[in-house]
Amino acid sequence: MKTRTIGKSDLKVFPIGLGAMGMSEFYGKTDEKQSIKTLHKALDIGVNFIDTADVYGIGDNEELLRKAYSDRWNDLVLATKFGYVRNKENPEGRQRNGSPEYVKSACEASLKRLGREVIDLYYLHRVDPNTPIEETVEAMAELVKEGKVRYIGLSEVSGDTLKRANEVHPITAVQTEYSIWSRDVEKTTMSVIEELGISLVPYSPLGRGILTGKIGDTSALSKNDYRHTVPRFQKENFESNKRLLSRIEQLADTKKITPAQLSLAWLLNKGENIIPIPGTKHEKYLIENAKAVDVELTQDEMQHLDDTYISVAGKRYNDMGMKFTNL
Template structure:
């Protein structure tokens, strides 16, 4: 059992309080190769909650659906449901032809919520994110339906994922947004220019996904050799050999500083995210208890202003080669929606 005490932070101004570090559950069921045995994952989730990590992050598209079902099983045991903040998402779905698409129309939002409630086996979702933005539907319309779900007691707090600053503002005007989820790490810093300042201006919490660079800060360039054929990182530009050779420099520098600090490179990378402010909750994912214990160990790594400055000097927004996603993935750069006035009656 991990003995490090995991503190609590507030996300947003609506009352949502979560563990200072959460756990991303996507890789437990999908995307990063064949899933581990269900019993192992449930044991990991229980261990995380017992350790004080209570923000569990999933989505209906992980699997699809299998990750929510898995979490639902874990929540039934040992009073876990009452001890966690459960976050899930809607917006991405697979067509009958197996193609990923995005929807944000009211009928879909409601159906997605009902589906998630059933799979998770709960009456209310603590934090409900729009996973990706449907650029065909005004954001006011989508969030307007989520607002109804809040009023009906099916959702407590509202979030957005991969949304632009202007989209965040428009959504926040319809119903308070408690958290924005975005990719933020030493190798993904583009959000600092516009989105992070907007969230802080509006009092919105920040949930940082992939804070370990999808495993890059755990293994460095060697990670490419460990990926199975069904691991989606094989298709990400940053993991291509020609880009990884360049990105090796970032890992080497992080490794050097970690050695001086007496911590591991992933702990240093996570500590950097924690040091961005008490409105930031990173959600590293893992399928192993030993990796989980290492991740929460990052909470005890204290960085000096000089160390933060050194990290910033070589981990700039343009120091990494390769886009975060391939061309088929919608990100905050493609999240502008039509205005309400342009919508046909």
Template sequence: MAAVRRMKLGSQGLEVSAQGLGCMGMSAFYGPPKPEEEMVALIHHAVNSGITFLDTSDVYGPHTNEILLSKALKDGVRGRIELATKFGIDFTDGKREIRGDPAYVRAACEGSLKRLGVGCIDLYYQHRVDTRVPIEITMRELKKLVEEGKIKYIGLSEASASTIRRAHAVHPITAVQLEWSLWSRDVEEDIVPTCRELGIGIVAYSPLGRGFFSLGPKLTEQLADNDFRKHLPRFQKENLEHNKKLFDRVNEIAAKKGCTPSQLALAWVHHQGDDVCPIPGTTKIANLNQNMGALSVKLTPEEMAELEFIASADGVKGDRYMSNFATYENSETPPLSSWKAE
């Protein structure tokens, strides 16, 4: 298999593998947690294959995914990887709260450092934006953590263009994590151009449409009862029938191309630019190897145009999330002048 190329993520100096590994599904949200030994072996296989950019969050579990990674990072592995984790979704007392207040930012960072067993986090994202706290306040605390050597680079996830601008004015943002795939293209209008204007790297999560571009509608038959995808609008029966057409077309083009539909969908994300790093998640070594194969799928301008045509706005039915979920669309924060420290 060809070597995984390296890329500069953002303009602050971070360098990562051109494809990362999303670790969430190993521990949370996509059915029951997977066997720890197998997941450690998978992470080691990824790193040995050149996939060195690992993505987790304190909310995956909560906490158990970071603890899993700490086990995988022993015996010299830490020095070979770029580690990204996130804060901002608090599940204390069993209720979900989004927090970006300074005391919480600091406590969350200390907690992640301890669970991961590391002295410094390479890339620390605000997972969701707290709309009660001016983004500048959250960023000031993150800036202090950089100055203290606890984190190297700052990222945002599911943030609007204006929030990104305000945050970047306090301290440079290295990367913005967003959902980008053949069935999630809304970010192309405003957020991607803003990142490019400011020299911010783009990390594409769920680049395979949460597994849809691997198996199509058949995926839903294999989901465990506690798999959160069962509740997503795009996987509901009335929308799935429509969305199957998109999968079928992708499948046809992939067959002509001599690759799998998931490799084609992933290659499309890779072809968005040298500043884009997709982080497909998997729990199987065979799927990881297949995802790496997408790096050598070359698409012509005609093939890109055809894929973009079939994946246009009316190509997909159903929202990305349930209506009560925080996304970049409801991520505006109050002005800095409104903040009164408690």
């Protein structure tokens, strides 16, 4: 079984993980029974790096993992996140909180929902502009000393913020959006990630689904699908981005693989420290994604895919979403 090590930790995982977010909200209708089957299948085929957050389903996603894994926790590496605050009374509201007091209360709440005594990898989901990163990380480091967290990570951070955080306590992983059509991290944080020996964990490595080649028209998405708010899925941008996809599909056809497998292989070839976490609710796509570890790409093929990025239309988040990043 192929594995990659997360940062400088002792956490060894399959090179491709599983993002559980969409099992609880954001991407249309949810199905708990189907999601649990997919979560079980992940471990059965060796996909043992599972990603969640307290904000997904406003706690429901962590509880879903408890239902699926209560007797299998030892078979996986669990990552969850805090600091991006919502509540069920006002689910559309968004706040950031990295205060030391909140760090500890959020961790306790996640442990309770998960039914666990320790979190393998605990991320700050979004940097709190009102709390110095040093104070947040110091509180996270206390959780490590107390044995409630094994390793800590950050999400959507600039290189400068990452350096400051790492001086307080070693950062094991950085999570950010990264794919053939979202490459901001290469300019903002990648050099620091590599310099410090940190793993990069790309979320939305399949471009929120567009890189799978299975979204022909956004009208097919359910009304409550989050992607309706994403600029790259707005009508004119989306039509332009479908032309971008054709370059990927042509190469995938030549190699007799799927566009999703090609997109994931591109990421894996970007560095041994990269561990993407594509999300899916379905066993079929989980298995398809996992097979990307066997795809080999030449330098010319990598360059072909690199060049695709030039023509991406639209921002990766709306204005509020971009405001919440630290890039």
